[in-house]
Amino acid sequence: MKAIAPGKLILSGEHAVVHGQPAIAMAVDRYATASVKQHARSLVSFDLLNIKYHKDHSISALRALKNQLLENYEAFQKGEKGIKDVLKLPMELTQFAVTNFLDKLNHKLTSGMQIKTHSEIPIGCGLGSSAATILASIHAMANHLNIELSEESYLNHGLEAENLQHGRSSGIDLRVSYHGGCLQYHNGTVDKLQPPKFPIYLVNTGSPKSNTGECVSHVKQVISEELLTEFAKVTTAFKQGLLENDIANVQQAIKNNHQLLVKIGVVPEAIQSFISMLEQQGCAAKLCGAGAVHGDKGGALMIVSEQDPTAFCETKSYHCELIHCDTDGLRIAS
Ligand code: MEV
Numbered sequence: 001m002k003a004i005a006p007g008k009l010i011l012s013g014e015h016a017v018v019h020g021q022p023a024i025a026m027a028v029d030r031y032a033t034a035s036v037k038q039h040a041r042s043l044v045s046f047d048l049l050n051i052k053y054h055k056d057h058s059i060s061a062l063r064a065l066k067n068q069l070l071e072n073y074e075a076f077q078k079g080e081k082g083i084k085d086v087l088k089l090p091m092e093l094t095q096f097a098v099t100n101f102l103d104k105l106n107h108k109l110t111s112g113m114q115i116k117t118h119s120e121i122p123i124g125c126g127l128g129s130s131a132a133t134i135l136a137s138i139h140a141m142a143n144h145l146n147i148e149l150s151e152e153s154y155l156n157h158g159l160e161a162e163n164l165q166h167g168r169s170s171g172i173d174l175r176v177s178y179h180g181g182c183l184q185y186h187n188g189t190v191d192k193l194q195p196p197k198f199p200i201y202l203v204n205t206g207s208p209k210s211n212t213g214e215c216v217s218h219v220k221q222v223i224s225e226e227l228l229t230e231f232a233k234v235t236t237a238f239k240q241g242l243l244e245n246d247i248a249n250v251q252q253a254i255k256n257n258h259q260l261l262v263k264i265g266v267v268p269e270a271i272q273s274f275i276s277m278l279e280q281q282g283c284a285a286k287l288c289g290a291g292a293v294h295g296d297k298g299g300a301l302m303i304v305s306e307q308d309p310t311a312f313c314e315t316k317s318y319h320c321e322l323i324h325c326d327t328d329g330l331r332i333a334s
Contacts, residue, residue: 002035002333003139006326007121008128008176009200009288009302012238012257015219015264016231017170022186024238025176026195027326028202032119032132033333036144039112044098046091047116050123053091059109062099069096073164083167083213090123097134097161101141104157113144124207126289126299130165131173134158135330143332154178154330167213180329184239195325197245201303202323203313205271205287209295218293219264231260251284251304258286266291271298274316283309 006027013023075081121129241249283305313320
């Protein structure tokens with residue numbers, strides 16, 4: 001049983017979406033997969049290929065880990081721990097998602113399970129690798145156990161896991177990976193939109209030193225009602241440009257969104273300089289996802305341009321590629 005879930009790009013409104021503003025995101029043709037099969041012993045075995053983690057656990061050991069992570073999260077919510085002290089090791093996110101799913105459904109594992117995950121979505125770069133891996137794991141398990149889940153169940157299970165990483169997740173990464181396509185997300189409501197007809201180029205500027213949770217915590221300190229209103233205006237303008245396929249207006253909205261991301265302090269200076277150079281070439285560009293509050297790497301950067309910016313990016317030592325919309329979302333691999 002193999003499940004597949006796409007990554008995502010936030011085209012407009014990241015961070016503001018955590019504070020109740022609209023955002024627009026698109027599922028992309030980069031995927032996480034998870035497969036589940038029966039285990040000879042009554043253990044849960046994890047084969048997490050990206051982080052080279054291969055280990056068997058008893059369900060009681062997993063439950064102890066889950067409870068520890070929930071205690072850490074509670075301490076974070078009370079301000080006693082930073083978000084970086086909630087999940088300490090990279091395998092814990094999947095282990096939590098799997099255990100929480102089994103416990104929430106009150107599922108008595110009568111035999112063991114082997115779970116294997118792989119993601120071609122670069123990890124920790126704003127492309128939704130965690131959300132896609134969590135959803136693929138839950139979907140593969142649900143199918144293996146013949147359990148039918150509603151959309152809300154997928155999202156609630158996913159959100160509980162993602163909160164351990166984001167501190168407070170808006171849920172947009174999970175929604176767009178679940179549905180596929182392009183959508184506007186606003187306070188839990190999804191409106192499907194036509195995917196962009198203009199080309200979108202992607203540059204991975206490298207893994208940020210800070211994770212999503214740290215960026216979300218930082219933004220909570222600096223965001224104001226005024227800035228949130230500005231973010232909402234930019235997303236409305238982006239949506240208008242998208243609906244009318246008006247590249248000039250889309251580009252202007254992206255430039256304004258970039259300036260707002262600079263104002264909230266999630267765009268490293270090296271990336272600001274690169275974006276200025278891109279703008280001089282007639283492109284519009286912005287970081288997508290959480291960005292970074294330390295270091296000089298910012299994760300995924302999207303470029304909208306009438307001219308192919310690939311050669312220019314190469315001159316600045318950045319690899320640039322076209323990225324396409326995935327329209328299918330979470331599914332079982334055929
Ligand atoms: C992360 O992909 C996007 C943020 O807006 C966080 C969230 O929406 O949960 C930074």
